[in-house]
Amino acid sequence: xxxxxxxxxxxxxxxxxxxxxxxxxxxxxxxxxxxxxxxxxxxxxxxxxxxxxxxxxxxxxxxxxxxxxxxxxxxxxxxxxxxxxxxxxxxxxxxxxxxxxxxxxxxxxxxxxxxxxxxxxxxxxxxxxxxxxxxxxxxxxxxxxxxxxxxxxxxxxxxxxxxxxxxxxxxxxxxxxxxxxxxxxxxxxxxxxxxxxxxxxxxxxx
Amino acid sequence: xxxxxxxxxxxxxxxxxxxxxxxxxxxxxxxxxxxxxxxxxxxxxxxxxxxxxxxxxxxxxxxxxxxxxxxxxxxxxxxxxxxxxxxxxxxxxxxxxxxxxxxxxxxxxxxxxxxxxxxxxxxxxxxxxxxxxxxxxxxxxxxxxxxxxxxxxxxxxxxxxxxxxxxxxxxxxxxxxxxxxxxxxxxxxxxxxxxxxxxxxxxxxxxxxxxxxxxxxxxxxxxxxxxxxxxxxxxxxxxxxxxxxxxxxxxxxxxxxxxxxxxxxxxxxxxxxxxxxxxxxxxxxxxxxxxxxxxxxxxxxxxxxxxxxxxxxxxxxxxxxxxxxxxxxxxxxxxxxxxxxxxxxxxxxxxxxxxxxxxx
Numbered sequence: 001x002x003x004x005x006x007x008x009x010x011x012x013x014x015x016x017x018x019x020x021x022x023x024x025x026x027x028x029x030x031x032x033x034x035x036x037x038x039x040x041x042x043x044x045x046x047x048x049x050x051x052x053x054x055x056x057x058x059x060x061x062x063x064x065x066x067x068x069x070x071x072x073x074x075x076x077x078x079x080x081x082x083x084x085x086x087x088x089x090x091x092x093x094x095x096x097x098x099x100x101x102x103x104x105x106x107x108x109x110x111x112x113x114x115x116x117x118x119x120x121x122x123x124x125x126x127x128x129x130x131x132x133x134x135x136x137x138x139x140x141x142x143x144x145x146x147x148x149x150x151x152x153x154x155x156x157x158x159x160x161x162x163x164x165x166x167x168x169x170x171x172x173x174x175x176x177x178x179x180x181x182x183x184x185x186x187x188x189x190x191x192x193x194x195x196x197x198x199x200x201x202x203x204x205x206x
Numbered sequence: 207x208x209x210x211x212x213x214x215x216x217x218x219x220x221x222x223x224x225x226x227x228x229x230x231x232x233x234x235x236x237x238x239x240x241x242x243x244x245x246x247x248x249x250x251x252x253x254x255x256x257x258x259x260x261x262x263x264x265x266x267x268x269x270x271x272x273x274x275x276x277x278x279x280x281x282x283x284x285x286x287x288x289x290x291x292x293x294x295x296x297x298x299x300x301x302x303x304x305x306x307x308x309x310x311x312x313x314x315x316x317x318x319x320x321x322x323x324x325x326x327x328x329x330x331x332x333x334x335x336x337x338x339x340x341x342x343x344x345x346x347x348x349x350x351x352x353x354x355x356x357x358x359x360x361x362x363x364x365x366x367x368x369x370x371x372x373x374x375x376x377x378x379x380x381x382x383x384x385x386x387x388x389x390x391x392x393x394x395x396x397x398x399x400x401x402x403x404x405x406x407x408x409x410x411x412x413x414x415x416x417x418x419x420x421x422x423x424x425x426x427x428x429x430x431x432x433x434x435x436x437x438x439x440x441x442x443x444x445x446x447x448x449x450x451x452x453x454x455x456x457x458x459x460x461x462x463x464x465x466x467x468x469x470x471x472x473x474x475x476x477x478x479x480x481x482x483x484x485x486x487x488x489x490x491x492x493x494x495x496x497x498x499x500x501x502x503x504x505x506x507x508x509x510x511x512x513x514x515x516x517x518x519x520x521x522x523x524x525x526x527x528x529x530x531x532x533x534x535x536x537x538x539x540x541x542x543x544x545x546x547x548x549x550x551x552x553x554x555x556x557x558x559x560x561x562x563x564x565x566x
Contacts, residue, residue, distance in 0.1 A: 154344075171311075173344025182319075 005130045012134025018111045019142040020191040025111040029143050030180040032102050036159050039147025040140075041095040045088065045103060047136030049080045050112050054132035056080075057120040064121075073116040078107045111139060142187065149183050150174045230327065234287035236431045240422035241294055241477065247405050247415040251355040252302035255364045256411050259302070263309050264293035270317040280326070288327050292316050295335035298412025298473060299517065300342070303353040303364055308345060312338035328483045332524045336478055336517050352408040354382035382408035385468040386513040392453035394464055402467040413470040423476030432480040435489060436496045440475040441466060443500025451508070471503065474516035484524040491530035498523045 018024045028046070032038045056076050057064075064072045085103045088096040096103065106112065115135055120128040151157055154174030156164050173179050248256045271289040275282045296312050316338035321330040342349050354361050362380045385395030385407050397407045405415030413419075426432045445462050452461035465471070470478075479485060479499050486495050499519050506515025 169345060171344035172346065173341055176344070179344075 003127070005127065008127055008130045009134040012131055012136075013138045013141075016135075017138040017142065017191070018114075018135050019139055020188055022111075022114070023188075024114055025109050025139060026184065028102055028105065028109060029146055029184060030177065032099060033143060033147040033150050033180060033183075034175045035151045035155070035157075036144065036147040037095065038098055039143045041088070041092065041099055042102065043136075043140030043143045045081075045084045045099075046106055046109065046111070046139055047133070049077065049084055049106055050115060050136040050139075051129055051132035052080050053077045053112060054115055054120040054128040055125055057116045058123060058125045058128035061121045069121065070113070070117070073113060073121075074107065077112055077116070081106045111135060146180070146183050146187060149187075150179055153183075154179060230286040230288060233431055234291050236426065236429050237291050237477070238287065238294065240425045240431075241291075241298070241412070243418035243421050244298070244412050244415055244473070245294065247418050248298070248302070248411040251357065251405055251414055252353060252411060253356065253363045256297065256302050259300075259306070259309055259411070260294055260297045262306060263297045263313055264290045266310050266313045267293035267296070267317050270314055271322065274318055274322045275326075278322075283327065286327065289317055289321075292321070292334045292338075295333075295412070295477065296338050298477075299335060299339045299410050299470065301349070301352045301409075302411050303351060304342075304348055308342055308348060312342045315341040330483055331527075332521055333478050333481050333484050336521055336524075339517055340521060351381055352384050352410075354380045355406065355408055355414065357406045358382055358408070384408045384513065385464065386507070389464065389468060390507070390513045392456075394456060394460065395468065399460070399463050399467060402464065407468075409468075410470060413473045416467040416472045419472035419476060423472070426476065426480075432476070433492070435492045436480045436485060436499075437475040439493050439496025440479055440499045440503075441471070443497045444471060444503055447500070447504040465507070469507075469514045470516040474499070474503075474520055478516075479520050479523070484527060486527050486530045486534070488531060488534055488536050490536065491527075491534040494530055494534060495523050495527065498526065 012018070016022060019026065019029060025046070028042060032042045053073075053076050057073055060072070060076070081104060084106070085096070088099075088103060115131060119131045123131070148158065151159075152163070154170055154172055154176075156162060156168050156170040171179075174183065245256075245260065267289040268284050272282060272284045274280075275284070293313060296309065296316060300309065300312070312335075316334035319341075320332055320334045320337040321327065324330050339349075353364055358380075360380045360382070385397055385402055386409075388395045395402065395407070401407060403415075403417045405418065407414055423432075423437060427434060427437075445466055448465040449458045449462040452458040479496065486492050502519030502522055503515040506512060506518060512518070
């Protein structure tokens with residue numbers, strides 16, 4: 001049941017996208033996407049933790065007893081989250097401040113635990129790394145897109161720069177929690193529409 | 207060929223055999239007629255801009271519905287006038303000073319997002335106009351600035367077309383506090399109760415004249431478009447709670463009347479909470495729904511951050527309707543506990559008699 005690395009990567013990025021298809025890790029997306037900057041910071045942290053924890057768990061997969069595997073995964077993940085948290089506080093204090101509790105909360109992000117359980121504990125180290133990177137980037141582009149849309153509509157800016165020259169009156173609804181749900185819902189609907197259309201196109205060719 | 211246009215005297219077919227002449231269009235027409243007095247009052251109190259806003263809102267609601275259905279290749283149902291009702295209600299729940307683009311955005315959210323994306327008329331899970339207003343809360347400054355009405359000594363007519371708000375700024379208009387603002391501070395409003403009933407107060411376009419809204423509500427009741435349950439349950443709950451808990455030093459009865467006549471309560475109770483697709487079907491569930499609306503309105507007005515709670519309480523109760531309809535069901539005929547117990551007693555008697563007969 002060996003899969004090619006390319007397929008593993010593309011599954012994570014698109015076909016099995018953790019957010020758009022598996023609907024995992026939605027909590028952090030809803031919470032931190034008030035601006036593109038926050039979204040990028042979060043995506044960086046999650047991708048790093050996901051890739052590294054996948055690799056380590058894959059290495060340890062034959063040593064970890066089955067009965068305590070979840071706890072062991074959490075220990076590994078928490079270790080990497082602490083590293084990322086401390087690094088962010090040291091080198092990007094402003095970003096660490098605005099993300100606040102959501103960096104430590106990566107420990108319980110379901111994407112990371114799901115990949116550890118479903119992939120890393122059954123596959124080799126390289127495949128697990130590719131899977132972590134693909135899933136991480138899949139998460140990243142969704143969170144960045146939602147953050148971008150919410151920042152433009154809710155604040156009239158991109159990464160803090162005014163883009164409409166005062167013409168547009170920002171709708172603060174989009175940086176409130178309700179806006180997060182609306183934008184994420186529309187993003188998933190858009191993905192599904194494109195996905196279905198592409199599938200239909202493939203069927204037509206056959 | 208002359209007999210062809212005559213209605214057949216005998217209809218042979220499956221039930222239902224009793225057919226009501228009512229359809230969506232006639233019901234919506236009744237709702238529009240019922241809103242007419244409050245609409246005229248809105249024009250009287252806030253000027254001709256209201257007329258223009260309403261025409262614009264109705265036109266854009268119908269256009270959005272038509273465009274969505276046309277683009278999605280669905281049946282075009284613009285003719286049922288339900289989107290026109292949404293268009294009028296949208297203006298009714300906005301201050302007369304909001305710019306036209308806000309009306310347009312509210313209409314878009316109401317018709318396309320809340321109504322059509324969820325499946326069109328009858329499948330929307332929230333009242334479209336109220337959801338539109340809730341979305342427009344994103345522009346809080348514009349939404350919470352109320353222009354002075356025509357009976358206010360400082361009244362200046364609103365510009366007819368020109369958008370009032372400047373970019374990111376306060377609208378340049380003569381504003382006035384609504385009765386609810388002083389009631390939030392625990393005082394009776396400056397306006398007399400009669401003034402509040404007639405509508406000599408500041409507020410949203412369609413909500414100011416409580417008396418005319420009651421008149422419209424009575425018309426809907428007489429025409430049997432709505433039943434008394436939801437308005438009565440809603441207004442009754444608010445009335446009882448405000449009567450029991452007035453602020454210190456204020457007569458409970460006066461406070462109750464002021465609470466009933468202020469804000470969007472009458473509009474909400476008669477025209478918003480009674481919306482068919484977003485209110486429960488069964489009588490029991492309707493009472494629970496109405497009392498829930500009243501309770502939430504009371505809680506938001508007394509303890510919430512906003513002055514008015516009607517919009518959000520109806521929206522919250524809208525989203526519980528599926529639950530109420532699922533668990534509060536009327537008994538099937540003959541299935542009540544009493545009837546069941548009687549039937550079982552009779553059956554037991556028969557069994558006993560039969561058993562006795564066998565023994566002989």
